[in-house]
Amino acid sequence: AQKVTQAQTEISVVEKEDVTLDCVYETRDTTYYLFWYKQPPSGELVFLIRRNSFDEQNEISGRYSWNFQKSTSSFNFTITASQVVDSAVYFCALSANTNAGKSTFGDGTTLTVKP
Amino acid sequence: GAVVSQHPSRVICKSGTSVKIECRSLDFQATTMFWYRQFPKKSLMLMATSNEGSKATYEQGVEKDKFLINHASLTLSTLTVTSAHPEDSSFYICSARTESGYYGYTFGSGTRLTVV
Numbered sequence: 567a568q569k570v571t572q573a574q575t576e577i578s579v580v581e582k583e584d585v586t587l588d589c590v591y592e593t594r595d596t597t598y599y600l601f602w603y604k605q606p607p608s609g610e611l612v613f614l615i616r617r618n619s620f621d622e623q624n625e626i627s628g629r630y631s632w633n634f635q636k637s638t639s640s641f642n643f644t645i646t647a648s649q650v651v652d653s654a655v656y657f658c659a660l661s662a663n664t665n666a667g668k669s670t671f672g673d674g675t676t677l678t679v680k681p
Numbered sequence: 682g683a684v685v686s687q688h689p690s691r692v693i694c695k696s697g698t699s700v701k702i703e704c705r706s707l708d709f710q711a712t713t714m715f716w717y718r719q720f721p722k723k724s725l726m727l728m729a730t731s732n733e734g735s736k737a738t739y740e741q742g743v744e745k746d747k748f749l750i751n752h753a754s755l756t757l758s759t760l761t762v763t764s765a766h767p768e769d770s771s772f773y774i775c776s777a778r779t780e781s782g783y784y785g786y787t788f789g790s791g792t793r794l795t796v797v
Contacts, residue, residue: 609772610790657724668715673724
């Protein structure tokens with residue numbers, strides 16, 4: 567069985583602060599995919615990143631960066647110099663390779679960035 | 682590419698009526714689509730896997746007769762909430778994959794269903 571744990575239910579920061587959202591996963595599959603999504607108040611899911619289990623290279627995209635560590639089964643997401651527009655619910659998700667598209671989601675972390 | 686359109690975005694219906702939600706892949710063929718449900722301030726819960734030309738596979742605890750899924754073409758899957766009740770009010774969202782690639786990250790924009 568797969569499981570994704572986002573231990574931080576809510577985080578509140580002041581604009582320009584850096585913030586890290588934690589994600590820990592469990593799976594028996596040797597090949598799998600990890601995702602981060604952003605869900606703004608409007609409700610749609612915005613894809614942020616996909617990482618496969620063989621690629622542990624960290625990635626940076628603008629103010630966003632991701633740290634994937636297989637040894638600790640973690641896939642953490644950092645926003646640098648946060649902005650008010652970053653306020654949203656962020657979901658970490660896991661998909662087995664054999665069920666591409668069928669994802670197990672964490673409970674989400676609500677990020678509030680205050681001006 | 683890999684755009685999924687979901688319609689309607691919001692719907693309000695009376696208790697006892699049925700509501701149909703459409704999920705379309707606009708620029709690719711989706712052999713498999715997934716339907717999720719999200720309760721307020723909760724995570725997304727997979728309801729069922731919709732396969733083109735065959736019966737949907739429902740997750741444990743999801744009522745097949747309540748949530749009818751039809752995937753009659755490679756670009757369209759529909760979710761019909763039958764005899765809706767207020768407890769069916771929720772946010773429903775679909776996602777799709779293609780035969781040749783991995784598009785697990787392609788989600789529709791969701792449908793907010795309110796049953797009054």
